[in-house]
Amino acid sequence: MxxxxxxxxxxxxxxxxxxxxxxxxxxxxxxxxxxxxxxxxxxxxxxxxxxxxxxxxxxxxxxxxxxxxxxxxxxxxxxxxxxxxxxxxxxxxxxxxxxxxxxxxxxxxxxxxxxxxxxxxxxxxxxxxxxxxxxxxxxxGAPLVPAFHNALFRDDGIDRVIANLGGMANITLLPRDRTRPVSGHDTGPGNVLLDGWIRHHLDLNYDRDGAWAASGSVLPALLEKLLDLPFFSARPPKSTGREQFNFDWLNGCIAAAGAEAESPENIQTTLLELTALTLCREIRAVLGESGEVYLCGGGSHNVCLKARLETLLKPYGLGTTAELGLDPDxxxxxxxxxxxxxxxxxxxxxxxxxxxxxxxxxxxxxxxx
Incomplete structure (x- = not known):
């Protein structure tokens, strides 16, 4: 045994x-x-x-x-x-x-x-x-899980990206051509800002199914300010954490965008859009004309986020690692x-x-x- x-x-x-x-x-x-x-x-x-x-x-x-x-x-x-x-x-x-x-x-x-x-x-x-x-x-020192993704999920027939939606989001590219190296890096916030914002306003640990985010609207000025962060345009290798993506930074962006009076659900929607956009930009930058994307981590259960990813990632196939034999949790x-x-x-x-x-x-x- x-x-x-x-x-x-x-x-x-x-x-x-x-x-x-x-x-x-x-x-x-x-x-x-x-x-x-x-x-x-x-x-x-x-x-x-x-x-x-x-x-x-x-x-x-x-x-x-x-x-x-x-x-x-x-x-x-x-x-x-x-x-x-x-x-x-x-x-x-x-x-x-x-x-x-x-x-x-x-x-x-x-x-x-x-x-x-x-x-x-x-x-x-x-x-x-x-x-x-x-x-x-x-x-x-991070991310380290791409080596495991490579051992478990690589397929010689198609390019794959494993996208982990934990507190931070990261991706692993698994090329079908084994002469090409595996690559991966953090893309920015996954759930960390979404969880923190709903906890602060509604005293909930997370936004179940993304329902609160689904009730609001994206704030373009705030989204633009959030996306100005140099981390998003930096080239890999790169990794990040709460040291960057925290309420001090978020509140500074809200003030700079003049969004202090906006409803909290609109800011939640904007934070979900930030996670989706930054993740999908990095996936599109590494995948070729065809490929598959599989989600894992707690964010894979966020119905609203997953729907947004499906829209942004067309025509790539989108699933979870459950389809590859391992529960995403x-x-x-x-x-x-x-x-x-x-x-x-x-x-x-x-x-x-x-x-x-x-x-x-x-x-x-x-x-x-």
Missing amino acids: PPIYIGLMSGTSLDSVDAVAVEYDGQRAQLLASHSEAFPADLRQRTLALMHPGADEIERLGRLDLALAELFARAANQLIEQQRLDRTSIRAIGSHGQTVRHRPEARFSLQIGDPNLIAERTGLPVVADFRRRDMAAGGQ WVEACAFAWLAARTLQGLGGNIPPVTGAAGERILGAIYQP
Whole structure:
């Protein structure tokens, strides 16, 4: 029986920790089970606070590092116990950790959730700290999931783009011609601004089906101001995070566009258009005359956003990774189970043209129980 790897992923949205069990034989990765551990409200607020510079950051970082590790370990143990997995069959846990600062321009990225404590609480080896080895080699440390997309979703018959709509949005181009390199990069905000705006105004965690955005209208002046950001015209490799796409930036754009008096639903609609336009521009820039686009991540459930993407991407086919055999909600967590396997096998986990690293590197560090 092939060994089992557990993948843990907590994204920009901070809604839950995703835990998956993946069977990996060195060739194919098969999702066996999944579990979602909700973020406690107080822990979510503490994490959000740490993402913005403030007083006493070192003390807060140390305490949060341990609190998040307890949450990640609980997610892994719940998955194992609920699915009655044999711990002796589990080779390792791959834990991405929680990103609290991503500064590729300064050559550092910080993910917390102490892997020593996860190993102690689960009794299993943990592979963590995936990004910094790539950054040491001159890369951006992100996105890392394109290597997994390449292993699982590439097809020799057609060009494909895998578009992840998490807090941030990113794309992976999988050319049918295997002499062409895989490419990928962040395209800008996915759900981060949409979730934050509806939480601020309606106290909801997200805009279910994009219904609130569907009730408003795009504000052209605001959209133009948002699109003026140099990140959108920068050439890859590029990656981003809350450091750029946050309320300080958004409110500055709203003021500059004279949109302070506009209804909040119109701003939500404009934010959805920003996500759709910036994603589709990048997809069209990399796909040829024909190709397929498959969505994954939480944004793949946003009916309004998906409808807008279908319009903007014609004549390309648009689906979700469920059609390729993997539920779109679990792709990223599966990627870190796969990356843990690569690390233990002594194999590279990054794609240099994606991150900008000088070459392929073995990612992560191993923490024994």
